[in-house]
């Protein structure tokens with residue numbers, strides 16, 4: 182029996198995708214072997230990789246002057262690859278600090294160049310997106326970094342800093358494919374697959390072509406975007422199985438109607454939860470209303486014992502991985518693309534019942 186899995190990542194995948202993967206597992210499309218056992222240089226695998234890229238380009242409407250790279254090392258390796266590849270002139274960078282992930286990205290950039298904090302919401306446990314002043318931006322920065330959705334704290338950017346000629350870089354690990362994005366506003370987008378795409382092991386980088394080929398001299402060959410761009414993401418063995426599952430998820434997103442439809446569905450799901458939280462006498466959202474994430478929804482009762490009791494009760498009802506991150510406490514429901522509306526409705530039902538019993 183499948184449970185409703187509210188994990189922040191690795192996270193729920195569409196059941197149809199898992200079923201299709203199961204069908205393909207022993208004998209992938211008549212090749213007599215699973216896709217895991219197949220050479221990444223084989224014709225069927227290379228054709229599949231091309232199709233996966235085309236589907237992603239179509240879904241996100243990625244302009245032709247952007248490369249799509251399929252890498253490994255998670256979003257965390259991008260914390261290093263971004264500065265190593267983009268520190269090509271001033272070696273200066275600007276950061277909006279909206280959580281633990283942006284802090285980690287900034288700490289890594291600091292190893293290779295200078296960093297400036299343009300705004301931070303650390304004063305209130307990252308429960309809002311800080312305002313920025315364009316006059317604070319570094320005009321000759323090599324890049325400006327944001328974390329578009331903050332997985333731990335449940336905030337998201339609904340507006341982007343206007344960085345002019347300075348390349349805007351976004352860590353979209355937890356909201357890629359959740360809503361349409363204008364890729365041309367960004368110089369580089371990166372995302373670990375395990376939140377809203379597929380299994381862990383795959384990292385997607387979407388990079389404007391003119392930024393490739395200017396890496397710092399110390400950049401290891403494996404960490405140079407040029408290496409992977411020239412080799413069509415097969416300089417070394419790509420994460421074949423993660424790619425394959427992600428490809429099935431792309432097909433699923435297309436079938437669902439693409440990113441406009443995903444956004445509508447995600448807004449509907451999030452509204453069910455936020456509407457309940459905003460009128461509940463027991464549960465509340467700690468996040469500033471205008472900055473609320475559609476993907477990760479932290480909520481608290483204010484009493485850790487009651488929180489623990491609720492998590493236990495929810496688990497009994499088949500609603501799992503609801504424990505919040507230790508820095509926020511309480512609960513967190515991650516309601517990525519693949520979380521069905523029924524899962525969110527069931528969660529609210531269980532919360533209502535729990536509230537009535539804990540008056």
Ligand SMILES: *Cc1c(COP(=O)(O)O)cnc(C)c1O
Pocket residue numbers: 190254255256257258282328330331332352353354355373374376
């Ligand atoms: C999960 C997450 C990361 C870390 O991802 P890894 O793939 O584990 O390195 C970085 N940034 C954001 C926004 C995340 O949600």
